Amino acid sequence: KNQVEQSPQSLIILEGKNCTLQCNYTVSPFSNLRWYKQDTGRGPVSLTIMTFSENTKSNGRYTATLDADTKQSSLHITASQLSDSASYICVVSGGGYNKLIFGAGTRLAVHP
Amino acid sequence: DSGVTQTPKHLITATGQRVTLRCSPRSGDLSVYWYQQSLDQGLQFLIHYYNGEERAKGNILERFSAQQFPDLHSELNLSSLELGDSALYFCASSGLAGTRETQYFGPGTRLLVL
Numbered sequence: 001k002n003q004v005e006q007s008p009q010s011l012i013i014l015e016g017k018n019c020t021l022q023c024n025y026t027v028s029p030f031s032n033l034r035w036y037k038q039d040t041g042r043g044p045v046s047l048t049i050m051t052f053s054e055n056t057k058s059n060g061r062y063t064a065t066l067d068a069d070t071k072q073s074s075l076h077i078t079a080s081q082l083s084d085s086a087s088y089i090c091v092v093s094g095g096g097y098n099k100l101i102f103g104a105g106t107r108l109a110v111h112p
Numbered sequence: 113d114s115g116v117t118q119t120p121k122h123l124i125t126a127t128g129q130r131v132t133l134r135c136s137p138r139s140g141d142l143s144v145y146w147y148q149q150s151l152d153q154g155l156q157f158l159i160h161y162y163n164g165e166e167r168a169k170g171n172i173l174e175r176f177s178a179q180q181f182p183d184l185h186s187e188l189n190l191s192s193l194e195l196g197d198s199a200l201y202f203c204a205s206s207g208l209a210g211t212r213e214t215q216y217f218g219p220g221t222r223l224l225v226l
Contacts, residue, residue, distance in 0.1 A: 041222075042219060043202050043204070043217030043220055044155070049212060089155065099157065099168060099170060100170075101157075103154070
């Protein structure tokens with residue numbers, strides 16, 4: 001069964017600290033993996049997209065990694081800011097043409 | 113602002129009713145995707161249209177239908193509404209239909225079925 005699992009479910013960190021969010025998937029065949037940031041009540045915003053051959057992709061203070069062998073990805077946030085408080089969703093494209101399988105998300109709260 | 117617009121922002125209706133949600137993609141984008149986000153299930157892909165034609169279907173119920181018009185705007189029709197249909201409905205657009213395309217999400221329509 002095509003699944004995307006994220007951990008932790010929620011996370012609280014202090015402003016300025018780093019954090020890492022995890023994503024494990026069992027989607028096959030695999031096309032690409034995306035990370036989205038979603039503020040409460042708003043539409044998701046794309047952070048990174050990685051294909052099978054890409055190990056790392058950065059977008060400012062966000063760095064995503066992909067290990068296609070172990071089917072794991074992580075999103076590392078450096079020097080967190082209050083505005084990073086949001087849900088971070090891992091999405092895998094695969095299992096058929098352009099089908100997107102969404103993880104449940106990690107809810108991050110950055111406190112001052 | 114993603115450039116994707118959705119109307120209405122909020123919709124309250126009763127069970128058994130039918131509603132239509134509208135989405136205008138970013139200028140020049142040919143693909144429109146519809147998603148449902150409920151509290152207990154996260155985001156679910158419903159359907160994808162490219163240049164007026166259906167390209168992929170996800171977990172879309174038979175009571176739901178969608179179409180994309182020649183001007184590329186799209187409508188999602190929800191009929192025989194049930195309480196469980198209460199959710200945020202997002203549309204997203206991308207330039208083409210490829211799996212590597214970045215999808216730009218609209219602000220969503222919040223549907224409440226009473």
